[in-house]
Each structure stands twice: as structure tokens, then as C-alpha cells.
Amino acid sequence: MLPFGFARFGSLLLLTLLGSIREGRASPDAGSDPTAIGSACCRSLSGKFPSQVLFPNSPPYNDSVSSYWAQQEQLISPLCIVLPTSADDVAATLQVLYHGSCKFAVRSGGHGTSANASNIDNGVTIDLSALDFILLSGDRSAVAVGPGQTVGDVYALLYKAGLSFAGARDSGIGIGGSTLGGGLGYFSPFSGFACDSVVEYEVVLGNGTIISATQDNNSDLWHALKGGGNNFGIVTKFVFKVFPLGSIWTGQAAYAPSAVNNAAQAFYDFVSDPNYDNSASLLMSYGYNGGSTPLIELEYVYAAPVVDPPSAFAKFYALEGQVANETGITSAPALSIKSGVMAPGGQQQVTFAMSFQNNAQMLPIIWTMYNSSIDSISSIDGIAWILTFEPVVQSLVNHSKANGGNILGLDISSQGLVLAHFSASFDNAADYSTVSIAAEKLLQNINGVAKKIGTFNPYVDLNYAKTTQEPFLSYGSDNYSFLKAAAKRYDPALMFQNLMPGGFKLS
Structure with missing residues (x-):
């Protein structure tokens, strides 16, 4: 695991140029068959990750779909489910989806309440459950958490260390969606929203670039992710401040x-x-x-x-x-x-x-x-x-x-x-x-x-x-304009608007 503050890649100039060159390719042709498009992406993903792509009628696929919290998400059948085990896997997956113009969904805990929030028909579901690390920093001031984790497991590990964090309430809620939406919990009066405790996001952008967003590095993205949902990239690591707490x-x-x-x-x-x-x-x-x-x-x-x-x-x-x-x-x-x-x-x-x-x-x-x-x-x-x-x-x-x-x-x-x-x-x-x-x-x-x-x-x-x-x-209008500007900067091809229909969009 890289140090919490280290950005692995990330020239914003290169990112913007790449997005500008590719702009327009993230929208499939209106007359294209979405099943055929999605199936082609599933085949490509299976070639890259032979053991990490699940197809319908297999027990692991069925287990994944049936584990969503809301019934309407359980009734959706993606063409395949890809299970990345690292940020690099997420980057490679997004590149396949981008070049194939394939619709997709992203699942953290799968606790959303609307159809397509984290699952998709005739598309690819990226299931982040294998990104389930919980790493307490050496000075016990912060915890790095993967988006495949649930708040209950984070509470449990921190409790053993005499600590806690500003997470959501129900144990089965995923870290990803709840935090990107703001996130209120048991300790909000003295800890704020869950997003207020995030000091770093590791984010995979639509073109496969992996960057770090902090208050000092890509600060506009860091700010936008504090309530801006899934409109900018896929977060593969959250680093939260923690605080002392026992019983x-x-x-x-x-x-x-x-x-x-x-x-x-x-x-x-x-x-x-x-x-x-x-x-x-x-x-x-x-x-x-x-x-x-x-x-x-x-x-x-x-x-x-x-x-x-x-x-x-x-x-x-x-x-x-x-x-x-x-x-x-x-x-x-x-x-x-x-x-x-x-x-x-x-x-x-x-x-x-x-x-x-x-x-x-x-x-x-x-x-x-x-x-x-x-x-x-x-x-x-x-x-x-x-x-x-x-x-x-x-x-x-x-x-x-x-x-x-x-x-x-x-x-x-x-x-x-x-x-x-x-x-x-x-x-x-x-x-x-x-x-x-x-x-x-x-x-x-x-x-x-x-x-x-x-x-x-x-x-x-x-x-x-x-x-x-x-x-x-x-x-508010100023914050909405800020979010749209951040989306345009970090996702210039609007991949997360056009190819990822689930969740609330900015356009």
C-alpha cells in the first residue's frame, strides 16, 4: 500500500489533453444494440481478467446479484460483473469500457435504494467488494479504507484500537456511496458528515489515470467529492480522520x-x-x-x-x-x-x-x-x-x-x-x-x-x-456550478455522465 498522501500518477495537463482527444467516444451510437456492445466489453474484460469476470447463471454471479440490499437492484441482470482487486484493475476496466462505449454501474456496498444505483441491465457492473482493506496509520490519526468495505467492519476494527470514525449507521452500508453522498452518522454533532473527515481520496478517472485528491493536491476534486456523488471517477481509497472512542x-x-x-x-x-x-x-x-x-x-x-x-x-x-x-x-x-x-x-x-x-x-x-x-x-x-x-x-x-x-x-x-x-x-x-x-x-x-x-x-x-x-x-447555484466545472475538468469526455446512468447526474 502506498503512503496515504502519495499521488501515483497525475499530470492534469496530460489528463485534459487525453480527454479532449477522446471526447465524444464515450457515447454509443443511438442505433447501436446495447446488449451487443456490452457483450463485447464483457469478452474483452474476460480476456484481461479471466478469473475476475462473472457471467449469468454461475453461482458467484447469482450470489453477487442477490446480495444487493434493495429488491429492485436484485432484479437487475448485468451482462457481466467484473471484480477488480486493485486501482490498476479499475483503471484497466474503465479503459475497456471507454473504448467500447459500454454502459456500466459501480457497486460499493450495494445499499442504494433505486434501480440502477449500483447495478445495470445490458451493461457491466464493476463490483468493488475485493477492495476491502482497512489500514490504520502508524500514528493512529487516520484510517485508509477500500470502497468494498462496509461501515460495520470499519467500526469493529477501530473499536479494538479505542477509536472510531464518522461513518454511516447500518453495518451493511458501503463506504463508497454513503461517503460520496455526504454521510450522517451517530457522531455527526462532533465529527460532521462522513465526507468532512476524508483527508484523501484515491480516484481512478475515466481515462484510466489514477490520482490523489487532498486539500493541497487536486483540491477542487477533493472538495467536489465531499457530497458530489459518482460524477468524477471511481474512488478506490478513502482516508478518514479518526478519533478516540470506547463504549x-x-x-x-x-x-x-x-x-x-x-x-x-x-x-x-x-x-x-x-x-x-x-x-x-x-x-x-x-x-x-x-x-x-x-x-x-x-x-x-x-x-x-x-x-x-x-x-x-x-x-x-x-x-x-x-x-x-x-x-x-x-x-x-x-x-x-x-x-x-x-x-x-x-x-x-x-x-x-x-x-x-x-x-x-x-x-x-x-x-x-x-x-x-x-x-x-x-x-x-x-x-x-x-x-x-x-x-x-x-x-x-x-x-x-x-x-x-x-x-x-x-x-x-x-x-x-x-x-x-x-x-x-x-x-x-x-x-x-x-x-x-x-x-x-x-x-x-x-x-x-x-x-x-x-x-x-x-x-x-x-x-x-x-x-x-x-x-x-x-x-445552491454556486456549488452546482463548481461541481459541473470539476466534472468537466476531471471527466472531460463525460464518461460518468453518459456511460454510467446510475445515481444522480450533473447534466
């Missing part, structure tokens, strides 16, 4: 609908507290499973092994209408595994994201709209209908700025910001349209009332965004 305190509680007004006030007070405790993290959700009564659910995390329940959450402890409660001392890897168990794979998924200024009136109004939306989906087999509220406090934004900033465009008031993440899980693809329409209606209703009472915020979290949303535009 933690966690709690879960559920409340009857009668608690909604008091829970809303407690949530507002928690987020807007001028003396906010940065060790405290909270999620509040409205939850419904088919046939059950909708409940208000809370998840607390405190980044220290306190004996008594932390005072930061005291206003929630006093709420009436509690129907369940569980607290205890645990660890980040154990909590991550538990979160993953609560969100098993294999179902259809619909998500959306929106945000609003922290406001005590909003949550009861949203509760009413949320309850009204249940009628249209209550008969769907296996339905889980969950709307989660996540605070963004000033300390989180300050941490982002202190680490060079990101591209998300967040600037919040002293009251704080609330991110709303919606997730619907259900059994059958035949119900997708019904669920998607109901989710879209709920999203529009919430946005409508936020605009009416003056709490609307444009930010859309890339990792939860619905396919109809445009998260990059929500970052």
Missing part, C-alpha cells in the same frame, strides 16, 4: 400518538439548545408497520459510557405515553449491527429527503399528514412506512468548515436544521407505483406546508433522495 450509551423509546405535541417541543428544544452537548445524537421517527398503530420512536446515542441516562435527553424522558424503552452501554460496531438488523434487505424500497428550519409547529403538522398518507398504502404486503427527523446543529456545520468545507451548501440558523428522511419498504415490485405515488404526495405536502409557514430549506440529502428529486441543485 457508548444508547437508548430507544416509543410513544403513543398522544405524545406528538410534547415530543415536538422536546425535539425543538433539544436541537436549538445554545449549550448543545456535542456528544448527544438523536433520531425521531414516525413509524408504521402494516396493521399496527403508528408510533413516535426515538433513538438516542451518547458518545460516552455514562452510568445514568445523559441529561441532554432529559426532556424526552419526561414525556407521557411511553410504550417501550430500552437503554444500555454498547459499542459503535454493536449498535451498527443492531441498526442493520432493523433494516433487512430483500424488499422493494422507496425513499425521499427534504429539510426545514427547526420549528416546533412543523412536527405535529407533519404527523397529521403522515397519518393521512397511511390509508393509501396500509394494504401493501410487508409495508413499513417510516419518516425520520435528524438534527443538523451548528457544531456539525462548524466542524465541516474547520475541515475545509464540503459542497452541500448548508448554512443554518441558531435554531438548527432538520433533515427529514423517508423510507418505505414492501414485498412486491407490483406495488412500487402505488407506494411511490403515495410517497411523492407526502413529500409535496410537507414541502408545501414548510413553504407556507416559512420553514422550507432547499437542501436534499443525496443518500436518501427520491429519483424525482435533484439534490445537486439543492446545494
